[in-house]
Amino acid sequence: MKQHNKVSLFEPSLVNTAIRQSFVKLHPGLMIKNPVMFTVEIGTAVMLIVSLYQLITGDLSQGAAWYNWVIFSILLLTVLFANFAEALAEARGKAQAESLRKTREETPAKKITSDGKIDILSSSMLHLGDQFVCEAGDIIPMDGEITQGIATIDESAITGESAPVIREAGGDKSSVTGGTKVLSDRIVVKVTTQPGESFLDKMIALVEGASRQKTPNEIALTILLASFTLIFIIVCVTLKPFADYANTPITIAAFISLFVCLIPTTIGGLLSAIGIAGMDRALRANVIAKSGKAVETAGDVDVLLLDKTGTITIGNRKATHFYATETEDENEFIQKALLSSLSDDTPEGKSIVELAHAKGVNAQAAAGSQFVQFTAETRSSGVDTPDGNKIRKGAFDAIRQMAIQAGHTVSHTTEQKVKSIAENGGTPLVVAVNNKIKGVIELQDIIKPGIQERFQRLRKMGVKTVMVTGDNPLTAKYIAEKAGVDDFIAEAKPEDKMNYIKKEQNAGKLVAMMGDGTNDAPALAQADVGVAMNSGTQAAKEAGNMVDLDNDPTKLIEVVEIGKQLLITRGTLTTFSIANDVAKYFAIVPALFIAAIPALQSLNIMGLKSPESAILSAVIFNAIIIPMLIPLALKGVSYKPIGASALLRRNLLIYGLGGVIVPFIGIKLIDMLLGLFM
Amino acid sequence: MTGEITGVVFTFLLTLLLAYPLGKYIARVFSGEKSFMDLMNPAERFFFRVSGIDPKEPMNWKQFLKAMLTINMLWLVYAMLLLVFQDKLPLNPDGNGGQTPDLAFNTAISFLVNCNLQHYSGESGLTYFTQLFVITFLQFVSAATGIAALAGMLNGLKHKTTQNLGNFWNLFTRSITRILLPLCIIGAVLLAFNGTPTSFDGKDTITTLQGDSVQVSRGPAAGMIAIKHLGTNGGGWFGTNSAHPLENPNYFTNILEMVMQVVIPVALLFALGFYLNRRKLARVLFGIMTLGMLCLLIPTIMAEVGGNPAIEKMGITQATGAMEGKEVRFGPAASAYWSTVTTIISTGSVNSMHDSSMPVSGLMQLLGMMINAFYGGCGVGILNYLIYIIIAVFISGLMVGRTPEFMGHKVEAREVKIAALVTLLSAFLIKGFVALAAYMVAHHPEMAWAVKPGSWLNNPSYHGFSEMLYEYTSANANNGSGFEGLGDNNVFWNVTTGIVLLLARFIPIIGPVAIIGLLANKKFIPDSPGTLRIDSWTFGIMTFAVIIVINALSFFPALTLGPLAEYFSLY
């Protein structure tokens, strides 16, 4: 469905760009943003100076020259690997953005000047509030809102969805996106954003990392990692007087190697790549997050507000049964029902016609039939036939009132039927001819296949789902139970959503919702995660903090998982990185002191060949683990909704215990390999 | 030997048996519910009136800490003055002199911060007046400060969202009148009946059976020994602390003193469960801390009971274990148990000389103090553990894909920053100052101090290194025990450990209280199935792993050069 999903992880063109960028990123001004890797860069620089000094003076007090050069090279590689991870993530984002950017290229715009003439100029010359015209075949030059007209539009450029969509002035489907193509008709569009500030512009900037702000969790994690780094600075600095006390000379190379191995370079090197990849995954799901924070917050969401229609049920209600009253002939009743619906354009009306046809009942509207539109006052619609019959169909309350006013009784069985339909989640429509009730039509919602499992999954994640519907409470309850949502808001008005969100937030919950209409905007703004549909109004898109390009109401569920994955990836790699230090200590510390304290050979539990090869193996392991984890960082650690404690156990075993064991094996293997040369 | 092991097991079980009801009672004291100790009500009302305290006045975390710090600074000045001028004050039957300013600085801080590192010997370094008006007094108030700080923290967690941590003065006063003082009276009376002196008579001179003339130091020691344990203070009346036969006359008093030092820290855990109505959490905390204790205790007992391999090589059997620095009436197992609890609980009293412990025991003692949160000192043990919890909550929160929460409050950058800072402080103080001391020994052994750096160490090589490492670790943990061979009564050690003591006491109190204060102000988030439950065993193990990893990473090289190197060269 989405063509950009196919970019492979190490696509050669991306890798090339990333390699180039890894060197550009060596600039200290850029490196300092990542304190962990910045200290490694300093260490690398010191090693370079030591090696050069040796080259010039021939002083061998700091160990063999080749050894120092090798250490220097590995440290440099460590920094480059980290840069590469970040650059690769950025390149992948850019590749995504590029396809979008193509649509941002200069397109001619037909601007309507103040005197009503049409002026053709470049899209970049359009400003907020300007109006322009688009006709069939034109590329829409700028985000905006349709002020006049209706058009079919091909949005595949941004959504990848080839089916054209309809956009029209007024209502909730008035928004158009720059870069999409008008297929038919003519519309007048008012520009709603400044040049360079459209959603796509913002998103491209975000993905490219230019305006990426660190998220709160990322900041907290950076603090934690920085403090670990500080601890290791203390460890290494104090080692000098300790060694003096023990009469052990320690070379600069050994100091720096120990330091670089201990500081959390693995997570430090991959941290920003993980963040970028998170945005990237959101984008891959065709969701544009306005900030990384929004994606992260999505992972924390406790309550999901979902519209019934389109999310839980397929489209609209459908007629499923005709129940004539006992005094009426079934076919007669179906015919009347059919007649009343012939010019009813609502999906319900159409489904009645379909069902009647399926039952083999056909009828044509007689000439001179007068159709009566639904009004809020009568709460019914129908037709006045030329033979003087007034056929009406509508809600039970409304029809019953008519019938009683006209002096007819309402039979007990009708009341029973109406009630039982409502209890079973259906909507009863009652048909009356000349105010006499003829029967009841049952309308039913069709629940989307597979939706129960999704809600089940959400429940395991600890997310409460809430169905928002205009249905009456009985119907709502039935559907809620059938679909497996935890709660519902029936007969929902826009302010009900708002109140529900506020209520949950006051209880400390984080709420996510999806919306498209202008009247959703306040609720979208109030919600912690508001996902606006791209087809929605400008107001809705401004109010939310994500935009779903696919207009897919189930997208919220994916967004939640992406958010969780982002946090989990950071957490597990941090754990892995720190756990690695255990093995590195066992490799390096005995190596440092073994010359002066031979008894420490017992601490060399890996049985590494020599102090030099021990240190070298640790540093090499430390460097190559970064590129080896890049795929994991970019793809994200998978999320399993198995409950927090079970998930912690699982990740602790894999990344904690694994993080302790893997480097023991890795370092030993490298040491054996080095043994072949040293 | 089995009798010795059963003695240890019995002591531990007895502690639990007493700690549980005590915890229940302490929770009532914190919440101000009725209890049989309401007989203290009139006295407390009188104290509050005299002091101008409104015990109901709420305090936010800043006010709470300000009150605590103000009164602590006052005590520091008071104690220093008395120590310097003790020779001019009454109750000095042995005619002991005043302390030098640097020693007074060290001693005053040491007792103020509940550490009780002693760079003097009780028999000659203090007078009865300062033993009571400085030492005993500070032992009460410093323990009460810790308990009050914990109570403040619990108040912050008790309510969903609150500014109020309770009234510091009230919590502090009640900690003394309702917890410490009644228990101390019981403990002191039991000690007195077992032969610990209580009278104000000075040194006695006797002629021994063999005809030597010997002086015997005495004094009103029993009361002080009770509070030194119940308040997890640890400073001894006599120089050799609870190894001294008057300070700890027999196996019964040994059990009594071991119970006294552990009972309040363990009871406070249970109190946490009752007070916050989170008994499962208290159980998990207790379980993890006990696991930690056992990990330290078992190797220690094995090493001590096993004896010194170097002496074994001389052909001595050592059926009674490694006896250097130990007393016959306690034996190696009870001495090992004591050395473990005194280091994890920050008491720092000793019934054997740690300097002569086996390298493994020394390692365990050091680890116990570096971690400093397995039960931990009065009140502060749980505060220290909180720091580890915050870091564990943060990392594991990320690992389960949810912004970390602690008891319904989001843990964010500010809290992580404070927790990281407190963690960093230990590594910085211990390693930084040990490095400085090692530098002095290696490069300036002839410096003209009261004790030259070249003569600081009572043991050469790795063990000498351990002596320095132990001293700062003990100071940082506010523990107070020592590898006492270290020549520490000179400007260098008095001043540097004084600085370590002060920082390592108040920053780890300010940090957790601030974290709780900040968290308590935040919106309360109810638990959901996605919330990581901190009262689960999984999370308990996670915290345990965090504790081990942080301390191993911070201290592995130092431990390698000290006890580990000694171990490998000895065995």
Place this chain on the structure above:
Amino acid sequence: MKKNLSISLRLTLVMIVLCAVVYPLVIAAVGKLTPGVGKGQTEKVNGKVVGYSNVGQKFTQDKYFWGRPSAADYNAAGSAGSNKGPSNPDYLQLVQDRINSFLVHNPGIRKEDIPAEMVTASGSGLDPHISPASAFIQVKRIAAARGLAEEKIKSLVDAHTEAPLAGVFGPSKINVLQLNIALDELK
């Protein structure tokens, strides 16, 4: 701040009175009721105090049971342990010397029978006890020095062996001072 300081001053005063005056006086008063009236229990020979029951003293003569080596030389006004580390070569030499000296004074004793506590210094330097094994190993020397039957001394040692607490907890031990007093009375 000012309010805090004023409260601090007054509360400090209250607590000094409570913790440093009332509390020790209460304990001192209770102490008067104890066996040693709070001054420490003593051992008397012919009405003359020869030592404190709990405080060990130096025995060097062959006719007395010896206590443990003491880093404080049994100075009860300045208790001290040796604080020697287990790997300290000087210390190990000292232990070797003690073994040699013990063997000289106790001829016929096998080295591996010497209990560890007889060649290692106690924690306080005032340890009043030795283990029964340490007593028995000296019986031969004392019997020779005093011209008494070994059996007689052995039964004295048995009589003075203190069982573990409640018969189960802790080590068995012998108070050296009390044993030596009894030994003197044996004549």
